[in-house]
Amino acid sequence: MEAIIKDMGFIIGTTLMYSTPLMFTSLGGVITERSGVVNIGLEGMMFFGAFVGATVAYYSQSPWLGFVCAGLGGALLGLIHAIACVSFAAEQIVSGIAINFLGSGFALFLSRLFFDGATQTLTIPKKIPLPFSFLFGEGKLFQSAGFMDLVFNRFATVYLAFFLVAVVWFVLYKTKIGMRVQAVGEHPEAADTLGINVYRIRYGAVMTSGFFAGLGGAAMSIAVVSRFSNTLISGHGFIALAAMIFGKWKPQGAMLACLLFGGAKGVEIYLGAKGFPVPSSLLAMLPYILTIIVLVGVVGKTTPPAAIGRIFDKSGK
């Protein structure tokens, strides 16, 4: 019995660890797409953020400084995306693809420059802290390696991700700026006739999405692991994008979708650790297969923001 509870704790813990970096990025996706701008560059932004986070954390010895800089790095790529698609009316998908190449290319280039030609950083001296570690261990409230420890003794970024879900939800649905973001994503011409600056809102939303994706990358490189490497992100940005879509463009939906994916990952790792007699490469497919099944079977029809991907151009008037 105790063993089962412990196994459960292990799976839940791993789920949280893997799903929260996705959550940051997915929230970024929600923000940009609700403003009407498609951002498939999330992958590149996450990749770049992972690199910047690890590098800054390595040199400054401050994981938090690395974390914030990762966000800023992502926001910088967001700025490029916004200039291309908001100001110059570029095709948003194409710009997003370019951002993906740019983010990874730039990160690897800088990595070679800073770390002696290596495509990975050195191990950072200090990871993101475990804020509640004082509660667990010999003679503390909870014993170590028990259920509570496995589930709740997690990196600060895990808690931060859930907190941000609540923040984004509140801002989007309960504040003036959130209402304007939604209006711009649904009917930019209407917003324009009411004196709302569509361009400014979209710039803000796209850069914020870059910031969040950067945080997501850093949550991988300086919390889940302790260095950046070129295979660290491999597709997580796209998963986060998918999670945003089948979370129906809602922060809470994106959160659940990320948890689902993380959960599948948790089960995969658990089965792998238990020596389950299935080849590991097959097990590794589990999260993706589960994602597709849920997407097709459970979620049903989703309606994106009405003006998504559409260029808003009021020049010449």
Next chain:
Amino acid sequence: MTAIDFSQKIVEMIDVVKKFGDFVANDRINLTVHKGEVHSLLGENGAGKTTLVNCLYGLYRPTQGRIRIKGQEVEISDPNAAIQLGIGMVHQHFMLVDTFTVTQNIILGRETTKMMGVLDIARAEKKVAEISERYGLAINPRDKIQDISVGSQQRVEILKALYRGAEILILDEPTAVLTPQEIQELVMIIRNLTQEGKSIIIITHKLHEIKQVADYCTIIRRGKFIDTVEVDKVTEQELASMMVGREVSFAVEKKAQQKGEQILAIQDLVVKDNRGIAAVNGLNLTLHKGEILGIAGVDGNGQSELVEALTGLRKVAGGSITLRGKEITGSKPKEVINRWNIRTIPEDRQKRGLVMEFDVAENLILETYHDTPFSVRGMLNRDKIYAYADHCTQVYDIRPTNPYLTAKSLSGGNQQKVIIAREVSNDPEVLIASQPTRGLDVGAIEYVHTALVNQRDRGKAVLLISFELDEVMNVSDRIAVIFEGKIVGIVDAIGVDENEIGLMMAGGTP
């Protein structure tokens, strides 16, 4: 009765010019509106009415000219500036966010907040309810836009302007989308507003509405200022002539009919609608050469399904359609068009009549692009296509005369001309015209009617489907009344009694 205060000029637009590139959409237009006045802007589609009010609302910058609001010369650089000056506008295409509530739409851009930008929806709802009560604009502040009627949506648009303290309200073709009852409600609302000292600029091309609500009328023709007249002192006929620039006949001129042999016969036709219910249910009809057969009926009695069955867009569930004695039931749309030479002016010109992103020339060859000379061995011959389009824009008077313009940049009337050019120029045996004048102004309506009559005079058959009884009675030689998917009566148009038809349309027997 009128509430005009002639001592106060609220809006003065003086010699306003607006160019788009080389194209002059507004050519020295003058407009003066007093406090409490209802001023209508009259002009054909594409005359430049929307452009003019967009200049007033700060959506466009005038190329030249001056604007004064309450005597002050102003520069209106964007809608915010217009709102500050007390100008509100209800756009021709509503500017509402479908997924938002009434209240959210009204406060957008002028949100009521507690601290730090947190919305205070409760206070906003109260305010909205207050304004709606004060001006008699019934609305539930919590309804979502996507769930309410078009008439209610329009009230939301008006409330949006009033919420921002508008004293000048611009209504761009507000009645185009409304039912007759809703139009009467709007008239009441406009009267209320002027009693409260608001000034109204209303764009419309329906003459009797101008007579009903407006005090003054400014007429614009092809971007040029024609005149401003006092509405009580002119007739509808005079307004129409000023708008179009020539005498307009409301009656359709027709030669005596040369009725020929029967060409199309429909027997016991059954067609199901999307829900699987028989919308056309045992319909019988014959069409002869040299006649216009009008189908009168209230919307939703199977007209759309009948047209779709005839054109091959919808499956026939029973009965037969024969052309010159030959069975053509179940033909594919392409066969109907190219083999049987039955052409259609569809009900929805933007959805089915045109590819809005294509240019005029491409739209003109949609049905014949695969034939010589437009294509040779599978390659399009652009020179021939555009030469042909040049010819069509001349012959069918499509304006502007530029075959490279996209269909969506044309006015409704000119879009319809493109469709007519395409359908008629192939000399169809049968022309089906479904709601061919919906949303068009008098000049364009006259054009369409003439095109139909020309077909008939050339000995071809025309099937006209319209919800406008006037139109059916004016244009047709014979009138068939459709009710619940059946033809319930056929009468000759000459000497017909309107009441008799009206009764049949409602399902009564004469």
